[in-house]
Amino acid sequence: MGVSGPPSANTPAPLLEEPAIVVDRLTKHYGDLEAVRGVSFSVPTGETFGFLGPNGAGKSTTISMLCTLLRPTSGHARVAGADVVGEQGKVRSRIGLVFQDPTLDEYLTAEENLRFHAQLYGVPEAILGPRLQQVLEMVELWDRRGEVVRNFSGGMRRRLEIARGLLHSPRVLFLDEPTVGLDPQTRAHIWSYIETLRRAEQITIFLTTHYMDEAEHCDRIAIIDDGEIVALDTPEALKEAVGRDRIEIAVEDTEAAITSLKARFGVDAALSEGMVTFYVENGEEFVPRLFSESELAIHSIRVARPTLDDVFMAYTGRTIRDAEASGMDQLRASARFRARRR
């Protein structure tokens, strides 16, 4: 989008008349199956918004509707200032998409893939050159632009897809499982690109993932389960809402420590794997108190926040891995696995 003048990291995004994404009671039925049941939310410009949920929860269906690939059964959605049903062309030219399954032409070079995309999206020739270099350098593929994609690894392909999704300067970038099937190192790399991106270009990022640790990168998270949004907030707030921090301390005399903790702070501590373990409302505030108000000889201490896994568990009643393992999802997963192997 057109940011005029020298952009700096602290300049607020230009005030648009509406948020980047506005979803109002969106539903999608497949026959009797209600894949998405009246979902409403909005994503302000510049936000990184995480859309979490197990496969089959309505995640992909929702993202497809927002990308104009699926027509909603009812409800409305506006993306980048245009209606996803009535103004398909506008929405499509203002969004970038990175799908979980590869969508590159393996017989073309990296640069040819990007040029194809640029021409389809009407990027003017005059600025295509510098823009091409910019996005390829960002994903560290500039040196390999002349190679055919067939020779690229899975991680390189995903990086190229991210570069391509950005090529036409979309206002909203959709990343559908951007790191699925990649090794941890490549995953970390991709996240660093996303971080760079949201600092450098003030674009709104809408991403789905079922890696709970990755959801931490988001400004806000929505958890979708069974076609409905069951939670929506910042990762911090979601974890806070779930509960208390876990504190583990290593001491010489564990029995004395447990007694002392109960007497002084009223907490029920227990021995767990050699560590005295207990739960408090706010671990960061408790630690200074622990040191100033008790005479315990503490060798080491660990404060663990609830993870988003705990959040998911709290809202859906199961862990995301359990949810994954239901029969239907396994079918889908294996279908996708086959698709990727080809």
Added chain:
Amino acid sequence: MTVALPAVVSVREAGGTFSSDLRGVRVVWRRELIRFSRDRTRMVTSLIQPVLFLFILGTGLSTIARSTAGVSFKTFMFPGIIGMTVLFTAVFSAMSIVWDREFGFLREMLVAPVKRWSIVLGKCFGGMTVATIQGVIFLCLAGAVGVPYQPVMLVELVGEMALMAFALTGFGILLASRIQQMQSFQVVVQFFVMPMFFLSGAMFPLSGLPSWLTALTKIDPLTYAVDPLREAVFSHLKVSPAALRALDPGVSWNGWRLPVPLELGIVAVMATVLLGAAMVAFSRTE
């Protein structure tokens, strides 16, 4: 990379305008050509089949084909084999859509801010160009089977090949829009392409056949594309009227021989209908 990236591009609204759709046609077409030029093996292998048909089968059959009235059977087959080259190249080219679907690239095209028809049209022009190029390469062998390199004839043939290739690519895309897997492609070849090819008069003259077979050849749309190719060749050969009657009988409806322009008109109408149907079928996918 740590330097703040300046926003160099402003989004130009690509959606909805006619010129952006035309650009889509051009981009899809160009991609087909890049892929074709890069795939040398495909270029060579798709010429092996017609060469085998012409020089092995043609030579073999000419020993028993007695009614050719002084004309080599290979000369007779030549325009038919040109038709075959175009037929297979065009249908294979259209089938790349199925390939694109399997490998995901189709999605990249379907989500772009261009109309679906522009993708279909680009594919059609791509298939047309590729099939015509293959036909032209094959045309170079004319001298080997006693067909002169007569400029008017060559121009006629190239034009007819292009029209035929366009119609056949449209047909292929229509089929491809219904096919989810590459494996189904064999079925298409056996059910549609081979019968069309055999009934078209590419391999044997459509004269003196049993009436049931004659009826089938007239239903085959490819008949109306192969006959102009043959007439273009035979009108530039010096052969006896008897040979012409036997080898270039043309296509008749109720004893009336169809003129070439009408046959080409039939092909053009079919091309339009197939293209339209392919566009409709394609706009319904996903």
